[in-house]
Amino acid sequence: MDIHPILIALRKHKAGTLLIALQIALTLAIVCNALFIIHQRLDRLSDVSGVDESNLFVMVNLWGEQYSTDEAAAKIEQDLATLRQLPSVQDATPTNSYPLAEFDWDNFITMTPDQVGHTTDAAYYVGDSHFLRTLGLKLIAGRDFRPEEVQNLGMRQSNQPPVTIVSKALADKLFPNGDALGKHFYAMTSTPLTIIGIVDTLARQEVDSWSAPYQGQSMVVPFRLAEPWGLRYVVRAKPGQLAAAMREAPKALYAENRMRIIPPKNGLLSYAQVRANAFKRDRGMAILMGIICVVLLAITGAGIVGLTSFWVGQRRRQIGVRRALGATHRDILNYFLTENLLISLGGVFIGTVLAFGLNLWLVTRLSLDFLPLTYVLAGMVILILLGQCAVFAPALRASRVPPIEATRPT
Amino acid sequence: MFTYYLQLGLRSLKRNPMLTALMVMAIGFGVAASMITYSVFRAVSGNPIPEKSSQLFVPQVDAWGPQQNDKGEPAGALSYTDAVALMKAHQAPRQTLIYQVTLSALPRGEDSVPSSVTGFAVMGDFFPMFDVPFLYGSGWSAADDDNRASDVVISEDFNQRIFGGANSVGRNITLSGQDYRIVGVMRHWDPKPRFYALWNENAYGDAADFFVLFNRALDLKVDNSGSNSCRGNLHFDGWDGWLHSNCVWLMPWVELDTSEQVVHYRQFLEAYAADQQRAGRFGWAPNVRLRDVMEWLAFEKVVPPESRVSLIVALGFFAICLINTIGLLLAKFMRRAGEIGVRRALGATRHEIYAQYLMEAAAVGFAGGLLGLLLTAVGMSGVGLLFEDDIAKLARLDLSLMGLTLAVSIFATVAAAFYPAWRAAQVQPAWQLKSN
Numbered sequence: 001m002d003i004h005p006i007l008i009a010l011r012k013h014k015a016g017t018l019l020i021a022l023q024i025a026l027t028l029a030i031v032c033n034a035l036f037i038i039h040q041r042l043d044r045l046s047d048v049s050g051v052d053e054s055n056l057f058v059m060v061n062l063w064g065e066q067y068s069t070d071e072a073a074a075k076i077e078q079d080l081a082t083l084r085q086l087p088s089v090q091d092a093t094p095t096n097s098y099p100l101a102e103f104d105w106d107n108f109i110t111m112t113p114d115q116v117g118h119t120t121d122a123a124y125y126v127g128d129s130h131f132l133r134t135l136g137l138k139l140i141a142g143r144d145f146r147p148e149e150v151q152n153l154g155m156r157q158s159n160q161p162p163v164t165i166v167s168k169a170l171a172d173k174l175f176p177n178g179d180a181l182g183k184h185f186y187a188m189t190s191t192p193l194t195i196i197g198i199v200d201t202l203a204r205q206e207v208d209s210w211s212a213p214y215q216g217q218s219m220v221v222p223f224r225l226a227e228p229w230g231l232r233y234v235v236r237a238k239p240g241q242l243a244a245a246m247r248e249a250p251k252a253l254y255a256e257n258r259m260r261i262i263p264p265k266n267g268l269l270s271y272a273q274v275r276a277n278a279f280k281r282d283r284g285m286a287i288l289m290g291i292i293c294v295v296l297l298a299i300t301g302a303g304i305v306g307l308t309s310f311w312v313g314q315r316r317r318q319i320g321v322r323r324a325l326g327a328t329h330r331d332i333l334n335y336f337l338t339e340n341l342l343i344s345l346g347g348v349f350i351g352t353v354l355a356f357g358l359n360l361w362l363v364t365r366l367s368l369d370f371l372p373l374t375y376v377l378a379g380m381v382i383l384i385l386l387g388q389c390a391v392f393a394p395a396l397r398a399s400r401v402p403p404i405e406a407t408r409p410t
Numbered sequence: 411m412f413t414y415y416l417q418l419g420l421r422s423l424k425r426n427p428m429l430t431a432l433m434v435m436a437i438g439f440g441v442a443a444s445m446i447t448y449s450v451f452r453a454v455s456g457n458p459i460p461e462k463s464s465q466l467f468v469p470q471v472d473a474w475g476p477q478q479n480d481k482g483e484p485a486g487a488l489s490y491t492d493a494v495a496l497m498k499a500h501q502a503p504r505q506t507l508i509y510q511v512t513l514s515a516l517p518r519g520e521d522s523v524p525s526s527v528t529g530f531a532v533m534g535d536f537f538p539m540f541d542v543p544f545l546y547g548s549g550w551s552a553a554d555d556d557n558r559a560s561d562v563v564i565s566e567d568f569n570q571r572i573f574g575g576a577n578s579v580g581r582n583i584t585l586s587g588q589d590y591r592i593v594g595v596m597r598h599w600d601p602k603p604r605f606y607a608l609w610n611e612n613a614y615g616d617a618a619d620f621f622v623l624f625n626r627a628l629d630l631k632v633d634n635s636g637s638n639s640c641r642g643n644l645h646f647d648g649w650d651g652w653l654h655s656n657c658v659w660l661m662p663w664v665e666l667d668t669s670e671q672v673v674h675y676r677q678f679l680e681a682y683a684a685d686q687q688r689a690g691r692f693g694w695a696p697n698v699r700l701r702d703v704m705e706w707l708a709f710e711k712v713v714p715p716e717s718r719v720s721l722i723v724a725l726g727f728f729a730i731c732l733i734n735t736i737g738l739l740l741a742k743f744m745r746r747a748g749e750i751g752v753r754r755a756l757g758a759t760r761h762e763i764y765a766q767y768l769m770e771a772a773a774v775g776f777a778g779g780l781l782g783l784l785l786t787a788v789g790m791s792g793v794g795l796l797f798e799d800d801i802a803k804l805a806r807l808d809l810s811l812m813g814l815t816l817a818v819s820i821f822a823t824v825a826a827a828f829y830p831a832w833r834a835a836q837v838q839p840a841w842q843l844k845s846n
Contacts, residue, residue, distance in 0.1 A: 015829070019737040026730045030723060037719065064514045064524030066587045113643060116477045155633055156652035158644035190643045229512060229633060254523070261514055261526040265616075277798075281716050284796030288720050292443060292727050299436050303734035306432055310741030358726070366715045 006339050016307055017343055024347025024383050027300045029354035032379035033362065034289040036371050041282040041289075049099040050167070050201030052136025053271040055090070055237050057246050058098055060267045062230035064259035069154030072226035075257065080130075082256045083235055088245040092235040093134040096126045096225050099203035099218075100278040101232075106204070106211070107187040107219075109174065115186075120173050121214045122166070122187065123204035126153060126223035132165070132199065134236045140168065141181045142197035145222040153223040160189045161221040165197035169216030187219065207278050209367070230261075242270060297386055304390035308336065312398040319398055320405025329399040336395035337388060344387040348380045355379065412769070419770030426742060430774065433738050433823075437778025440731030441819045442785030443724040449790070449811055450797060451721045453804035454614070455713045458601035462541065463703035467664050467672070469496060469679055472697035473656055473686075478641040484697055485639060486609040486661075486710060490653040492686075493660040497533075501678040502664035502671070506533040507624055508607050509660055510636030513585040517571055527568060527585070528635070529620035530607055531627035537563070537594075539665045540606060545569075547579035547594035550623060558625040562590035568619040569595045588630055590622060602804055603712045605703050609661050610637035613712045614800035634659050676700050716797070732826045735774070739830040743767055747837050754839035767831035768824055775823025779816040786815055 010017045067075060076094050083092035096105055105125075108118035125131070129145045145165065153159055164187070171180035184192035202218040204211055225231040237245035250262050262268055269277070276283075312319075319332055359371035423430040457463050471492050472484035479485065488496070493507050509531050514524040536542070537549030542563075550561045562583065569578055582589050603613035622632070631649045640657040666672045676698075683696030701709055743750075750763060787807055794802040 015740060015833070016737060019733055019740070023730055023733045023737070026726065026733065030726045030730070034723060062512070062514065062526050064516075108641075116642075154648065155631070156646060156649050158646050158651075186643075188640065188642065188644050190645070227633070229635060258523055261524050263526050280798055281714065281796075285716050285720065288447075288796050289723065292723055295439050295443075296727055296730060299439065299731055299734055302432050303436070303737055306429055307737045307741055310745060313745065362719065362722075366718055368715075368719070 003338060003342065006335065006342060010339065010342070013311065016311065020304060020307055020343050021347040021350065023300055023303055024344055024387065025349075025351035025354055027296055028348050028351030028376075028379045028383050029358050030296060031293050031382065032355050032375040033358050033371060034293050035379065036359075036375045037368070038286045038289045038293075039375075040369065041286040044207070044282045045279050045286075047100075047203065047207070047279075048201055049203040049271075049275070050135075050137060050199070051099055051203075051271070052236065053275065055239060055242055056135065056271040057235055057237065057242060057249075058101070058269050058271070058274060059233045059235065059249060059253075060230070060263055061233055061253070062261040062263070063228060064261055066228055067226075069152050069157075069226045072154075072228065073152045073224055076224055076226060076231065078256065079233070079253055080128075082252050083233065083249055086245065086248050086252055088237055088241040088248055090236045090238045091130050091134040092233055093127055093130040094224055094231050095131065095234055096124075097205045097232065098125075098135070098234050098274070099205060100207060100274050101205045102207065102278055104204070104206040104208075104211075106206075106214075109170075109219075110186045110188075111174070113186050113190045113192075119185075120170070120217060121211070122170050123202075123206075123211075123214075123218040124187070125202070125205075125218060125220040126225050127220050128222065128224055131220055132197075134234055135202075136236065137202055138200040139165075140198055140200050142195070144197060145220075149222040150224055151222065152226040155227050158188075159223065160191045161193060161223065162191070163196045163222065164193040165199060165220045166195055167202040167216055167218040168198055168200055170219060171195065171198045173217055187221075193219075193221070246270060297382070300383075301386050301390040304340070304387055305394060308340065308391050308394040309397075312336070312394045315398075316401050316405050317408065319401040320403055320408070323401060324403035324406045332399040332401070333395050336391055336398055340387045340391040340395075341384065344384045347387075348383055351383070352376050352380070415766045415769040416773060418766055419773045422742075422746070422770055423773060429738055429742055430777075433735050433774050434777045434781055436731040436734045436738075437775060437819050437823055438781030438785055440728035441779060441782035441815055441822070442789055444721075444728045444818070445782065445786045445811060445815050446789040446793065446805075447717070447721040447724040449786075449805040449807065450793060450801065451713070451717050452811075453806075454603065454717050454801060456602070457704060458603055458605045458707075459540065459703060462539075462665075465665055465667050466539065466703050467666055467675070467700050468706045469662050469664060469675070470699040470701070471496075471679060471683055471686075472694070473658065473692065474641045475692065475694045476697075479697070482697075483709075484699055485658040487637070487639070487658040488660045488662050489656055489658050490660060493662055495682065496662060496679075499678065499682070501675055502666055504535040504539045504665035506536040506539060506663050507660045508532050508536070508663065509624075509627075509634045510607055510611070511622065511627060511632050512635035513620075513632070515568075515572065515583070515585055527619040528616070529618045529622060531624045531632065532621045533624045535665070536606075536621065536663075539663065540601075542599050543597040545595045545597045546577045547592070549621075550593050554623065555625055558629055559623055560588070560590045560626050561593045561623045563594040563596060563621045564592055565596050565617060565619050566598050567617065585620070585622075586632070588632075590626075603707060605707055605712075606663060607636065607661055608706070608710045608712065610639070612800065613710070614798070614804065616800075672700070714797070714801070717801075720796070728822070732822055735823060735826045736829060739767075739771060739774075739827050740833060743830045743834040746834075750834055750837040751839045751841070754837065760835040763835040763837075764831050767834050768827055771823050771827030771831070772820055775820035776816070778823060779819030782819050783812060783815050786811070 080092055097103055106121050107124045109120045109122050111119055128150045129147045132144050180195050183195055355376050362368040470484040472479050473489050511531055512528045515527050516522050516524050534550045534552050534555045578592050581592050600617035638657050638659040646652040646655045666675055679698040680696045683698050686692040790807050793805045
């Protein structure tokens with residue numbers, strides 16, 4: 001089809017043409033950035049924690065009385081005995097935090113005790129000899145903690161544990177040759193920690209962007225958190241008995257010693273809730289961007305329908321003349337489809353520039369990632385298809401204009 | 411004339427209900443998306459203490475040095491050593507240190523189940539510095555600070571829970587096994603973001619239940635339940651060792667009322683850091699900051715990036731809706747070229763045509779605004795899906811937002827109508843009459 005007459009006709013409708021092209025351009029810029037944000041956010045939702053999420057729940061336990069380190073340690077052992085003998089409970093462990101918890105404790109890692117800059121950073125978990133079993137972590141090398149290795153950690157003490165179990169990500173970072181087992185490192189300590197075990201995956205506690213370079217790097221040390229404020233219990237229910245265990249555990253603990261606080265707000269959470277809380281913003285962003293994309297495409301589509309309909313109405317006489325001069329239905333239909341295609345191409349061309357411009361702004365100001373070209377290509381295809389679909393109905397109506405229109409005054 | 415144009419406008423809108431509906435929906439969705447995201451942004455980026463935000467400052471001193479600090483910036487809190495030294499020097503008219511404490515309370519006497527309450531250990535200047543309002547009693551004096559009195563100020567809400575709202579000043583309260591004397595009950599006070607204790611903390615958490623006297627809390631070894639950050643090898647074994655470590659956890663604030671005081675305090679901070687360097691404690695040149703409230707909020711990045719991104723995307727969305735409206739208005743107005751020609755031929759001036767079509771656009775804008783208001787109200791209940799509850803509950807559809815929604819939609823639609831209306835006013839009456 002010869003596009004020359006179309007271009008001449010478009011020059012008569014500069015404003016309308018420009019408006020549609022601009023709308024398509026801006027829509028492309030926003031839609032492909034939004035799709036990129038959606039994809040990135042949804043990606044995070046499925047971050048692996050490494051723990052047996054379907055059977056786990058977590059409990060915050062604050063002490064209602066002031067305990068010394070030894071008293072607190074005794075109370076913790078008593079609590080654990082109570083929890084472990086519940087019929088719905090498989091195992092329980094006392095800890096400072098858990099993957100995706102968002103209260104983070106992390107230590108810098110160095111290879112020598114007097115190294116000033118850090119080699120890397122590791123999420124720091126304290127756990128007893130039940131930690132691995134309770135969380136369902138997969139030990140891929142070495143051994144678990146022995147009960148006698150577990151020390152009490154009192155208020156503001158910086159004990160130096162001799163042994164540690166690390167995640168594979170941390171082991172590989174420190175010892176890329178794969179021979180981490182039995183090796184040493186320092187975690188803000190002056191004495192070395194020996195790696196006695198390596199677990200497959202143990203995610204960090206926080207999901208913030210600052211820790212992205214240290215993703216999956218975690219260490220566990222054999223401590224019992226006997227601080228006066230309290231600690232957290234991670235409890236593993238027997239398969240299928242999570243709800244029952246979550247009901248029974250707090251009751252049993254209060255029955256044993258009522259001088260404790262399991263906060264009503266976020267004090268008792270299933271792991272599904274932990275995950276939902278951790279990624280709430282990400283899910284929210286994905287939802288918002290999704291809604292905006294859909295409504296935006298709908299409005300742009302409707303706008304094209306509206307303007308094209310107006311043009312068809314305006315040009316009935318010309319269409320009639322063309323029909324009278326021998327143009328077929330298909331010629332008229334093609335005319336409007338091609339016209340829209342030309343405008344759309346102009347629009348997506350400007351839109352590509354705008355899309356990268358918007359992305360650059362988001363990258364520099366809000367440290368988002370760079371937009372891959374595939375998103376822009378996908379956005380182009382979506383918008384060109386949208387334009388063709390939107391223009392189809394008015395174009396079909398135009399093609400049905402009878403040749404007799406040529407003789408009618410406007 | 412105004413009402414006549416409005417009538418004409420409404421009649422014209424009824425003539426193309428589909429086109430009108432399309433415009434109203436575009437405006438409605440665009441303005442609603444903008445308003446919902448703006449309401450969140452407004453809540454998180456606001457000035458929590460507008461009347462004093464430029465007189466309150468956070469002094470920062472780099473005690474970690476260039477190899478261990480955060481990309482050259484000093485930490486957002488002070489170590490005990492530096493914090494106490496700054497307080498002792500007393501170079502500001504008012505000053506306080508703050509740290510977060512979580513204690514247990516027995517709400518209904520000895521046989522009840524304890525509950526957890528969160529507050530802050532502060533100095534007497536805290537209350538006048540931050541304009542804390544009181545229901546009963548008051549804060550405590552600097553003399554009480556020096557006497558290490560076991561004073562506590564509790565919140566209205568906490569007073570309600572424990573004492574049923576009665577004037578509890580002078581009574582004792584047991585928190586985590588220690589007795590404190592209540593000297594004041596605050597009227598509801600919960601600035602958001604919670605700028606005064608922001609370092610690494612949730613800026614939108616629940617209101618503080620109480621404020622205890624800083625020196626007394628230290629004497630009782632009431633542990634910090636907020637952030638704590640250390641560098642190098644950790645050697646401490648208990649409270650005293652930790653106090654004298656390089657761990658930072660204390661948030662300092664000073665009130666400086668004149669620019670001379672600000673200059674003076676800055677010099678003092680520099681001199682303090684230089685002294686530490688001379689004494690061999692710091693192996694680096696002075697690296698200090700003195701940020702006021704809004705600078706501090708920016709430094710601590712209290713506005714979640716999600717809030718900015720969503721606001722920008724929503725505004726872009728609104729812009730597209732407006733471009734859409736320009737196109738549709740253009741189509742609509744130009745379709746009536748014949749009618750315009752007749753009106754012009756009968757003596758209507760360009761100005762009058764212009765006014766008539768802008769009125770029509772204003773009517774569209776108003777209808778779009780109403781739809782936008784409805785969608786905003788619906789969307790507000792969905793904010794909880796998009797943001798954390800603490801932030802979501804701050805976003806409200808109040809009168810000012812409702813007014814803004816209507817004003818923005820009318821103004822934006824009228825602005826969008828300028829070009830189409832101008833085109834309409836350019837219609838040549840002779841041509842139109844001829845072709846008819």
